[in-house]
Amino acid sequence: MSQKKPVTVRDIADAAKVSRATAARALNGYGYVGDDTAVRVQEAAARLGYRGNRVAQALRQGQMPIVGFVPGDIQNPFFARIAHDLDGALRPTRHSLMIASSEESIEQEREVVDSLRSLNVRGLIVAPASADDTGHLVALVNEGVPLVIIDRMARDVPCSSVTVDNEGGAREAISYFVSNGHRRIALIHDDSRIVTARERLGGYVDALTGHGLAVEERLIAVSQSTVESTIEAAIRLFSQPEPPTALLTVDSLMTTGALLALRSMGLSVPHDVSLIGFDDFDLATFTDPQITVVSQPVARIGAQAVKLLQDRITGTGEPEATRFPTRLIIRGSVGKPGGQPRR
Structure with a gap:
């Protein structure tokens, strides 16, 4: 079966008995068109099922109706949820979301930011792969590109940001372990050039020293943020003589x-090992026991990022920093050492 030919501006012009130029002005909202003529053109477009080419319109206007999102790793459930929320928050503004993951590589981040910039997107939302290597982001702001940084801070970038209290969340988790009698408390974290990793490590160290406990390097493992890499790191931690x-x-x-x-390794939670994870996720409530987590207000992050970006696009207000608190959600994965019941 042959496909139905798309309705063109010429078809609308013929149906409304106006010139093609007049039909184009009425459909795209530029130039002067009389009220009666505009209504006649719009009615003809609706009757024929005309769908405008937003890309062509945007190219004529000099900007694409697209917002770019550069997450650290779109496979991470945290960033996947953020992308979902950004998309939903952008729809009422008639903007589409384009995602290009940096995969936590600063080189790839520069490339995808440059590619998105070349499309003349309306703005960018970025989770920086580095807190310090930020020259390309500073250049964006200097060029007048609306930019919002989420999840991680970036040094010397004068733009709006949406982050959470990572240090406070880690401190609360470690303090909860200590209150249940734990003294050998381990941490698995990722690359320290990512500011969230630094902050969560800082909260871990601060909580231990605040409770009079030594910070032991053997209890801190660095891993890539993947399931496979973490399996190896955890096995190393718990294969020690005094795990x-x-x-x-x-x-x-x-x-x-x-x-x-x-x-x-045949170790059970929480009988043999107590566990707290940063970020809530579906599996945390499907396991037995359910996993205690430091929860970020993910549902608020995407919406706030879009609000701040819209402010920058419209030129209203000054760059604004939003920092949300975290919340410790206590479930069943923390007990006392030796499998005693949880306090």
Whole structure:
């Protein structure tokens, strides 16, 4: 079967008995068109099922109705949820979302930011792969490109941002372990050039020293933010002669990897090991026991990022920094050392 030919501006002009130029002005909202003529053109377009080419319109106007999003890793459930929320928040503004992951590579981040910039997008929302290597982001702001940074701060970039209290969340998790009698508390975190990793490590160290506990390097493992890499890191931690009794992981992929590693070693949660993960995620409530987590207000992050970006696009207000608190959600994965019941 042959496909139906798309309705063109010429078809609308013929149906409304106006010139093609007049039909184009009425459909695209530029130039002068009399009220009666504009109504006649719009009615003809609706009757024929005309759909305008937004890309062509945007090219004529000099900007694409697109907002670029550069997450660290779109496979991370945290960033996947952020992308979902950004898309939903942008729809009422008639903008589409284009996603290009940096995969936590600063070189790839520069490339995708440059590619999105070449499309003349309306603005960018970026989770920086580095807190310090930010020259390309500074250049964006200097060029007048609306930019909002989420999840991680970036040094010397004068733009709006949406972050959470990572240090406070880690401190609360470690303090909860300590209140349940744990003294050998391990941490698995990712690359320290990512500011969230630095902040969560800082909260871990601060909480231990605040409770009079030593910070032992053997209890801190660095891993890529993947399930496979975390499995290896967790096995190393718990194969030591005097293994940890508690573990904090800094994102949901790492929490999944830690659970798989502990299971492969025959260790149960919380009888043998107590576990807290940073970020809530579906698996956390499907396991037995359910996993205690440091929850970020993910549902608020995307909406706030779009609001701040719209402010920059319309030129209203000054760059604004939003910092949300975290919340410790207590479930069943923390007990006392030796499998005693949780307090």
